[in-house]
Amino acid sequence: MKKIESLSNPLVKELLLLQEKSKARRQANAFVIEGIQEIELAVQSGYVLEKVLFCDEIFNERELPQANERISISRAVYQKLAYRDSTEGILAVAAAKSHSLAELQLPENPLILVAERIEKPGNVGAILRTADAVRADAVILADNLSDLYNPNVIRSSVGCVFSVPVAISSSAEAIEYLTKNKISIFAATLQNANHYDRVDFTQGTAIAVGTESTGLTSIWREAAKQNIIIPMRGKVDSMNVSVAAAILLFEAARQRGF
Known part of the structure; x- marks a missing residue:
């Protein structure tokens, strides 16, 4: 399983852009989800998870959701990517829907x-x-x-x-x-x-x-x-x-x- 520990990793920079810029989300047709409840609701509603990123120092209570790729990340990387104050140790990148x-x-x-x-x-x-x-x-x-x-x-x-x-x-x-x-x-x-x-x-x-x-x-x-x-x-x-x-x-x- 891939592991990311460096804050300068290209994927970390990509995910920060997805968090911060609507233009980046549109271009990638993807977005970031934070939190196990939100990720599970997305999966139940038919969203496809492209990546699941988890910090095993924090997230150790549940089975990981199904995704095209699972990536272990360090606590420092997770804290850099996490949007909320409360931490659950898990993020996902999901493909957007069209909403027509x-x-x-x-x-x-x-x-x-x-x-x-x-x-x-x-x-x-x-x-x-x-x-x-x-x-x-x-x-x-x-x-x-x-x-x-x-x-x-x-x-x-x-x-x-x-x-x-x-x-x-x-x-x-x-x-x-x-x-x-x-x-x-x-x-x-x-x-x-x-x-x-x-x-x-x-x-x-x-x-x-x-x-x-x-x-x-x-x-x-x-x-x-x-x-x-x-x-x-x-x-x-x-x-x-x-x-x-x-x-x-x-x-x-x-x-x-x-």
């Missing part, structure tokens, strides 16, 4: 969350955790501004980036797809909106949310069957997009017998 709308496999009357122009990786991760919690059928990232395989997305989603079906597309493509599949769009917005808990989410539903700074763009408001609003009593009329998504998804799940 055409690949979504939806049941009858699906529940979908559309997130438009989300920039912060932490918000994307939090949205995916909520989608996993309510067993949403898909998340569509429309006009996405954040790399799905950013380490912060993987970390903040606690691996739900792998367990939730995700499609990435333009807003126009997403609306065309939803309309074609007879899935009603509900746009979370302040304009001409009904209270979210007075709307029927039991049929095929796509709940669309935008950023707290600018909200959804007009294309979603115009395509919506109904605009919906979360009433607020404070002096500020906006909330974090991941919080809004959670409120709306759990209401939809409640209506569906969650």
Whole structure:
């Protein structure tokens, strides 16, 4: 088995680039996963592991996941590569998926969350955790501004980036797809909106949310069957997009017998 002990090893430099640069991830069509739970979720969700790197001084409790290559690394190398403060002693390099709308496999009357122009990786991760919690059928990232395989997305989603079906597309493509599949769009917005808990989410539903700074763009408001609003009593009329998504998804799940 190959072993890496030097911080100047070319593979170490390559993995650091994959961690830090979205361009490097796109060019390699690969990304780094840290932590056994996240790696196992990725494998269960059909991701192919190209490499597994482990520090046997730290990771000694479980069988190694299957991968094309297994590499032992020193503690110093692991600490250089590890993104999180907590250490489990294991990393993996996985091949990325395409995430096209055409690949979504939806049941009858699906529940979908559309997130438009989300920039912060932490918000994307939090949205995916909520989608996993309510067993949403898909998340569509429309006009996405954040790399799905950013380490912060993987970390903040606690691996739900792998367990939730995700499609990435333009807003126009997403609306065309939803309309074609007879899935009603509900746009979370302040304009001409009904209270979210007075709307029927039991049929095929796509709940669309935008950023707290600018909200959804007009294309979603115009395509919506109904605009919906979360009433607020404070002096500020906006909330974090991941919080809004959670409120709306759990209401939809409640209506569906969650």
